[in-house]
Amino acid sequence: MGYVCQWGRRKSSYTPLISASVMDVSLDKSMEKVQLPKGDNWSVHKFGGTCVGTSERIKNVAEIIVKDDSERKLVVVSAMSKMTDMMYDLIYKAQSRDDSYISAVDAVLEKHRLTALDLLDGDDLASFLSRLHHDINEIKEMLRAIYIAGHASELFSDIIVGHGELWSAQMLSSVVRKKGIDCKWMDTRDVLIVNPTSANQVDPDFVESEMRLEKWFFQNPSKTIVATGFIASTPQNIPTTLKRDGSDFSAAIMGALFRARQVTIWTDVDGVYSADPRKVTEAVILNQLSYQEAWEMSYFGANVLHPRTIIPVMQYGIPIVIRNIFNLSAPGTMICRPSVDENEGNQRLESPVKGFATIDNVALINVEGTGMAGVPGTASAIFSAVKDVGANVIMISQASSEHSVCFAVPEKEVEAVAEALQSRFRQALDAGRLSQVAVVPNCSILATVGQRMASTPGVSASLFSALAKANINIRAIAQGCSEYNITVVVKREDCIRALKAVHSRFYLSRTTIAMGIIGPGLIGGTLLDQLRDQAAVLKEDFNIDLRVMGITGSRTMLLSDSGIDLSRWRELIKEKGEVGDMHKFVNHVHGNHFIPNTALVDCTADSNVASHYHEWLRKGIHVITPNKKANSGPLDQYLKLRALQRQSYTHYFYEATVGAGLPIISTLRGLLETGDKILRIEGIFSGTLSYIFNNFKGTRRFSEVVMEAKQAGYTEPDPRDDLSGTDVARKVIILARESGLKLELADTPVQSLVPEPLRATASADEFMQQLPQYDIDLAKQLQDAEDAGEVLRYVGVVDVVNKKGLVELRRYKNDHPFAQLSGSDNIIAFTTARYKNQPLIVRGPGAGAQVTAGGIFSDVLRLASYLGAPS
Numbered sequence: 006m007g008y009v010c011q012w013g014r015r016k017s018s019y020t021p022l023i024s025a026s027v028m029d030v031s032l033d034k035s036m037e038k039v040q041l042p043k044g045d046n047w048s049v050h051k052f053g054g055t056c057v058g059t060s061e062r063i064k065n066v067a068e069i070i071v072k073d074d075s076e077r078k079l080v081v082v083s084a085m086s087k088m089t090d091m092m093y094d095l096i097y098k099a100q101s102r103d104d105s106y107i108s109a110v111d112a113v114l115e116k117h118r119l120t121a122l123d124l125l126d127g128d129d130l131a132s133f134l135s136r137l138h139h140d141i142n143e144i145k146e147m148l149r150a151i152y153i154a155g156h157a158s159e160l161f162s163d164i165i166v167g168h169g170e171l172w173s174a175q176m177l178s179s180v181v182r183k184k185g186i187d188c189k190w191m192d193t194r195d196v197l198i199v200n201p202t203s204a205n206q207v208d209p210d211f212v213e214s215e216m217r218l219e220k221w222f223f224q225n226p227s228k229t230i231v232a233t234g235f236i237a238s239t240p241q242n243i244p245t246t247l248k249r250d251g252s253d254f255s256a257a258i259m260g261a262l263f264r265a266r267q268v269t270i271w272t273d274v275d276g277v278y279s280a281d282p283r284k285v286t287e288a289v290i291l292n293q294l295s296y297q298e299a300w301e302m303s304y305f306g307a308n309v310l311h312p313r314t315i316i317p318v319m320q321y322g323i324p325i326v327i328r329n330i331f332n333l334s335a336p337g338t339m340i341c342r343p344s345v346d347e348n349e350g351n352q353r354l355e356s357p358v359k360g361f362a363t364i365d366n367v368a369l370i371n372v373e374g375t376g377m378a379g380v381p382g383t384a385s386a387i388f389s390a391v392k393d394v395g396a397n398v399i400m401i402s403q404a405s406s407e408h409s410v411c412f413a414v415p416e417k418e419v420e421a422v423a424e425a426l427q428s429r430f431r432q433a434l435d436a437g438r439l440s441q442v443a444v445v446p447n448c449s450i451l452a453t454v455g456q457r458m459a460s461t462p463g464v465s466a467s468l469f470s471a472l473a474k475a476n477i478n479i480r481a482i483a484q485g486c487s488e489y490n491i492t493v494v495v496k497r498e499d500c501i502r503a504l505k506a507v508h509s510r511f512y513l514s515r516t517t518i519a520m521g522i523i524g525p526g527l528i529g530g531t532l533l534d535q536l537r538d539q540a541a542v543l544k545e546d547f548n549i550d551l552r553v554m555g556i557t558g559s560r561t562m563l564l565s566d567s568g569i570d571l572s573r574w575r576e577l578i579k580e581k582g583e584v585g586d587m588h589k590f591v592n593h594v595h596g597n598h599f600i601p602n603t604a605l606v607d608c609t610a611d612s613n614v615a616s617h618y619h620e621w622l623r624k625g626i627h628v629i630t631p632n633k634k635a636n637s638g639p640l641d642q643y644l645k646l647r648a649l650q651r652q653s654y655t656h657y658f659y660e661a662t663v664g665a666g667l668p669i670i671s672t673l674r675g676l677l678e679t680g681d682k683i684l685r686i687e688g689i690f691s692g693t694l695s696y697i698f699n700n701f702k703g704t705r706r707f708s709e710v711v712m713e714a715k716q717a718g719y720t721e722p723d724p725r726d727d728l729s730g731t732d733v734a735r736k737v738i739i740l741a742r743e744s745g746l747k748l749e750l751a752d753t754p755v756q757s758l759v760p761e762p763l764r765a766t767a768s769a770d771e772f773m774q775q776l777p778q779y780d781i782d783l784a785k786q787l788q789d790a791e792d793a794g795e796v797l798r799y800v801g802v803v804d805v806v807n808k809k810g811l812v813e814l815r816r817y818k819n820d821h822p823f824a825q826l827s828g829s830d831n832i833i834a835f836t837t838a839r840y841k842n843q844p845l846i847v848r849g850p851g852a853g854a855q856v857t858a859g860g861i862f863s864d865v866l867r868l869a870s871y872l873g874a875p876s
């Protein structure tokens with residue numbers, strides 16, 4: 006203990022050169038009446054290690070101090086970033102008798118020397134460097150002693166590690182002074198007096214500290230003070246620290262001593278997030294937290310704030326603001342008493358849960374036995390045994406049967422605790438009154454925090470159902486009567502998944518949809534581009550959050566865990582695409598447990614893809630498609646699909662199968678659901694055939710018009726695919742089935758416009774070459790029609806009354822709506838019981854990538870509104 010006498014007591018021998026901060030600690034009677042100008046005119050700032058990590062950053066901090074227009078400022082500063090770790094490492098090396106501690110000390114010296122050279126000049130620089138060298142020499146001597154003893158006392162450790170703060174405070178105050186501001190630096194060991202407690206914590210002595218502060222201020226009156234964070238003294242003037250991350254606590258104590266207007270804690274994030282942003286990318290900044298909420302968040306592992314920071318400021322109602330030094334435009338998080346508004350006003354709409362935090366490396370201990378029930382003193386005996394080994398109990402849970410008591414302790418303490426309990430309860434265990442003291446290692450704690458959880462029913466139900474959905478087993482649960490916090494213990498390997506699952510349950514909008522796009526061709530690609538352009542507006546204005554988690558073609562697929570960047574989806578498929586695998590694709594899009602809804606969008610024309618719809622719907626995946634294959638395929642499969650859709654809350658939308666973006670299916674549904682009776686649906690359903698017959702008039706030849714349509718890109722590569730009428734027939738079947746008819750495609754007579762002899766012709770080109778030979782037949786039909794004041798139109802008809810569908814070339818009077826058509830428009834006429842004399846007509850462009858993708862997109866939004874999106 007010889008060293009304790011030499012360095013431990015705060016005598017001027019320890020810091021002869023830091024004379025500004027050294028004082029005689031016995032109270033001078035003449036100063037008793039000195040009044041510190043406390044109150045609102047003080048603002049307290051705390052700059053964390055990252056804020057003062059380099060000389061540039063220290064200059065930036067000085068700038069912020071100068072710009073604060075408060076009348077009086079007290080600035081608490083941490084050691085340069087990573088410095089405290091480096092100092093602890095010196096001690097660890099020395100006590101492990103690792104010689105490299107010497108070079109490690111030199112690295113500490115060098116870092117500060119270079120920073121000072123950058124920041125200071127003249128006398129300031131000379132005096133700082135001389136103090137630095139002196140301190141480093143002392144540290145070396147202490148480390149040498151530790152090296153010899155092979156052990157570091159807490160006192161030595163505290164003295165050594167506290168130097169980081171001493172140096173950063175001195176440098177910062179000199180830089181502020183250089184800017185022309187009168188600024189003093191404070192060695193807080195002269196002012197802050199704390200009593201060590203057993204659990205690696207210290208309790209501030211506010212009365213003593215206040216007296217010392219008054220005295221310090223009398224000797225160093227200044228409107229700007231830069232004080233060391235982290236360090237303090239015991240009542241016996243022995244240097245100590247506020248323990249790891251304690252500078253936040255220092256700032257709060259200072260705030261309370263000065264009765265400051267506000268304590269601003271500057272760090273490297275925009276404020277307190279709803280969860281650790283390193284673990285949950287979706288975490289959001291919380292604008293306001295109550296003291297209680299902030300305390301719970303920090304206690305349960307949100308290391309943005311030291312948990313003990315709250316108490317000193319809370320008693321005076323001093324707000325704490327957490328701000329990002331690297332993003333001054335962010336307003337930060339305000340921690341204060343909840344305003345009346347918060348409970349009454351707009352916050353009512355918000356989630357009752359504010360945030361989530363986790364503690365890793367904990368173990369559960371379960372003390373179990375029938376002999377515990379009704380026996381007073383068991384819990385006290387358990388916890389006094391735990392206290393005796395100095396372990397910290399993080400949470401406790403006891404079921405009311407009193408059959409078992411379960412609690413969590415840091416993993417590193419569990420062995421000692423278990424041993425203490427075994428020996429304390431030896432007799433009870435032997436006698437069978439206790440059955441076991443069991444240890445569950447490798448656990449994590451997940452805490453859910455929010456003051457408004459109190460008296461809001463259903464919060465824990467949502468929480469547990471989110472965990473259940475993510476298939477996470479809960480080992481223990483605790484909820485205090487304050488209801489500000491629900492704590493669960495899970496296996497460590499489940500912790501991040503658990504955190505993400507509960508976070509998304511409370512923070513993602515109910516209308517967040519994980520989407521998988523199948524077939525990124527012309528239509529799928531256009532849809533992706535439309536989603537890209539509209540996503541931000543939907544999220545902002547309608548709270549609809551669409552995330553494309555996967556895109557798959559027939560050969561390649563692109564998967565993402567959080568949503569594909571749609572501004573680059575084409576490049577990303579090339580860069581990061583993997584071999585397409587439908588099973589893996591679906592599992593990926595649906596398999597994440599964080600997004601509440603999944604929708605697969607089939608933009609192919611593939612019957613194989615369509616054959617999966619039933620299985621997807623059964624899994625709870627919503628399906629949206631312009632692909633006609635499922636609804637016009639075998640009747641029994643169609644009926645199965647529709648039956649499933651009706652039974653479940655899973656949706657199947659296919660507006661774009663008929664008339665692209667035109668509201669045809671939805672119009673028909675609307676009529677049926679409101680009790681109208683459909684008599685007949687008749688329409689021009691093919692954009693290609695619409696174009697051809699709108700232009701086939703007078704002396705024009707049919708083959709010439711088909712060629713023109715082909716060249717304008719209106720037809721399929723092989724125009725026979727359009728002229729055969731099959732595509733129109735599929736649409737007729739879809740509408741017929743939607744109207745309640747049980748028809749098969751094969752039951753629908755289709756008049757093909759491909760002349761019989763040309764149906765087997767090998768290539769499209771050959772077909773086009775030979776088509777003119779057959780012009781004569783259609784020319785005659787046209788002539789007859791025109792002579793009668795009529796036009797030719799290729800139509801699909803659903804004759805509901807006679808339960809029939811058909812596709813054929815028909816003649817219409819020149820004043821019929823179908824005769825007025827131009828371009829490639831579709832037109833559909835619904836004749837119903839209500840619309841009997843004048844049919845209800847829907848008309849407009851019914852083909853093309855933009856309108857088809859638009860139709861699919863509007864189905865996606867229909868889905869979102871079914872899921873509860875605001876209108």
Ligand code: ADP
Binds near residue numbers: 280283
């Ligand atoms: P400083 O050195 O400024 O005191 P800390 O590293 O002690 O900084 O605390 C800030 C860090 O806390 C952030 O960088 C962030 O990674 C982490 N953190 C953990 N949980 C949260 C949370 N809920 N909100 C904000 N930051 C958090």
Ligand code: ASP
Binds near residue numbers: 248249250253
């Ligand atoms: N420098 C100390 C630490 O790293 C205190 C702090 O920065 O809050 O623990």
Ligand code: MG
Binds near residue numbers: 053250310311
């Ligand atoms: Mg910190």
